Each structure stands twice: as structure tokens, then as C-alpha cells.
Amino acid sequence: MRCLDCGLAYTNPRSRAADIAAGYAACVDEMYLSESTSRSINSHLSLNTVKRFVRSGRLLEVGVSTGYFLNAARVDYEVTGLEPSDWACRIARERFGLAVYPETLESSRRFAPGSFDVVAMIDVIEHLSDPRAAVRRAVELLRPGGLLYLVTPDIGSLSARLLRGYWWGLRPAHLYYFDQSTIGRLLDSEGLEMVLSKSFGRIFSYGYWVSRLKHYPPWIYGSLRWMIRRLDIGDKLLYLDTRDSIEICARKRGRS
Numbered sequence: 001m002r003c004l005d006c007g008l009a010y011t012n013p014r015s016r017a018a019d020i021a022a023g024y025a026a027c028v029d030e031m032y033l034s035e036s037t038s039r040s041i042n043s044h045l046s047l048n049t050v051k052r053f054v055r056s057g058r059l060l061e062v063g064v065s066t067g068y069f070l071n072a073a074r075v076d077y078e079v080t081g082l083e084p085s086d087w088a089c090r091i092a093r094e095r096f097g098l099a100v101y102p103e104t105l106e107s108s109r110r111f112a113p114g115s116f117d118v119v120a121m122i123d124v125i126e127h128l129s130d131p132r133a134a135v136r137r138a139v140e141l142l143r144p145g146g147l148l149y150l151v152t153p154d155i156g157s158l159s160a161r162l163l164r165g166y167w168w169g170l171r172p173a174h175l176y177y178f179d180q181s182t183i184g185r186l187l188d189s190e191g192l193e194m195v196l197s198k199s200f201g202r203i204f205s206y207g208y209w210v211s212r213l214k215h216y217p218p219w220i221y222g223s224l225r226w227m228i229r230r231l232d233i234g235d236k237l238l239y240l241d242t243r244d245s246i247e248i249c250a251r252k253r254g255r256s
Contacts, residue, residue, distance in 0.1 A: 057117030063124035067092030144254030201241025207234035
């Protein structure tokens with residue numbers, strides 16, 4: 001659905017917020033770990049952007065998953081994280097020794113207002129039942145001048161418009177779909193000044209990229225899968241910027 005007033009796209013109908021939260025708490029995704037090398041590299045791509053604006057301090061990640069970004073950030077920041085999946089929390093703690101708590105941003109009362117220099121939400125805001133409440137809470141936790149870092153699919157991108165129902169960003173787990181305009185208005189209304197907004201590319205194996213096409217017409221998916229196998233490059237890494245994810249940095253207004 002799309003709001004005729006503001007243009008925000010969203011899933012309707014959808015499950016109750018409590019059921020969504022329970023689903024994430026019980027989530028187990030062993031396949032996520034199969035791309036550990038590329039996920040670590042992608043974490044450094046995000047980290048390099050954050051460091052352009054905030055070089056050190058306290059950093060909170062919302063939606064840690066299994067901890068790749070926090071593990072990269074711990075060299076320069078004092079890090080902690082929130083992750084609703086009990087399974088992912090355990091992996092982040094055991095593999096990286098991270099301080100990660102099985103809580104959501106809205107429910108957690110672990111941190112005092114103004115506690116952080118950076119709050120990061122990477123591929124998270126589109127999953128939330130109430131994105132505005134999450135951004136408002138993130139702003140509350142930021143010090144004046146602190147940075148909110150976001151990555152989210154861009155439904156206003158050329159590929160989203162051309163591919164329509166085949167676009168990778170249309171997933172059952174995604175509840176809200178932002179573009180440059182709708183995310184900008186949300187952040188501005190919650191006291192944030194956008195200082196960077198650009199497309200975000202990622203590195204994954206050829207095999208992973210092709211697996212993302214399994215819902216495309218069989219001749220496309222089958223042909224590419226055959227070629228990857230024929231060339232024996234399924235585990236080789238490829239950087240792609242499909243121009244349909246937005247990377248955003250926004251500062252909390254006020255003196256730092």
C-alpha cells in the first residue's frame with residue numbers, strides 16, 4: 001500500500017506487533033553465517049562512512065544480528081547492541097565476546113538519555129512495527145550532535161520501479177518501504193539533520209548474489225546459476241551497487 005498523502009509505502013495487512021516481536025525472538029538463520037567473510041567486509045564499508053562524522057565514542061547498534069558490524073566497530077568505539085533474536089545474541093556473544101542484549105530499542109530501558117555518540121540501524125528500520133517510535137528513541141539516546149546511521153532499501157529507486165514485484169526489497173519481513181523523500185521527512189520531524197544520503201553497495205559471493213534471484217523467471221535464475229557453476233566462481237566475492245539501498249547519516253540537532 002502507499003499513503004496518498006505522504007507517499008510512504010507499507011505492508012497491509014500485517015501481523016500484530018507482539019506477534020512480530022515474538023517471531024524475531026525465536027528467529028534462527030544458520031544460512032546467514034555462510035557469508036561471514038562478505039558480511040565482515042560490508043561492516044567495514046558502513047564503519048568507514050560512520051567514521052567520516054564521528055571518530056570515536058560510544059556506539060549502539062540496533063539489530064546486531066550475529067555481531068559483524070559491532071565487532072568491526074569495537075576498535076574505534078565503545079560498543080554495545082540490541083538484538084531481539086536469542087539465537088543471534090548467543091552467536092554474537094560467543095563468537096565475538098560482544099555486549100549484546102536480547103531486547104528491542106523501544107522496550108529496552110538499559111541506557112540513559114544522551115548515552116551515545118552513534119546509533120546504527122543497518123537494514124532494520126524496514127522491519128519495525130513503528131519506525132517513528134524507534135527513531136524517536138534513538139534520538140533520545142543520542143547526545144546533541146550525535147549521529148544516527150541507517151541503511152534501508154529504496155523503493156523509489158529505478159530498479160524497484162522497473163522490477164516491481166520481482167524487486168528484492170519486497171519481502172514478507174519488510175513492513176515499511178522508504179525512499180529519499182519519506183525517510184528524509186521522518187528524520188527531520190524527529191529532530192535530525194541529514195548530512196549524508198547516498199546509495200549503498202555490498203560485497204557478497206557470486207553464489208549468494210545468484211541465490212537472491214531464485215524468484216525471478218526460471219530461465220534467468222537457471223542460466224546464471226549454471227554459468228556460476230560452470231566458471232567455478234560461486235565462492236568468489238563481487239561488489240555490486242544496485243542503487244536501490246539508501247545509506248544515511250543524520251545528526252541530532254543541538255550543540256555537542
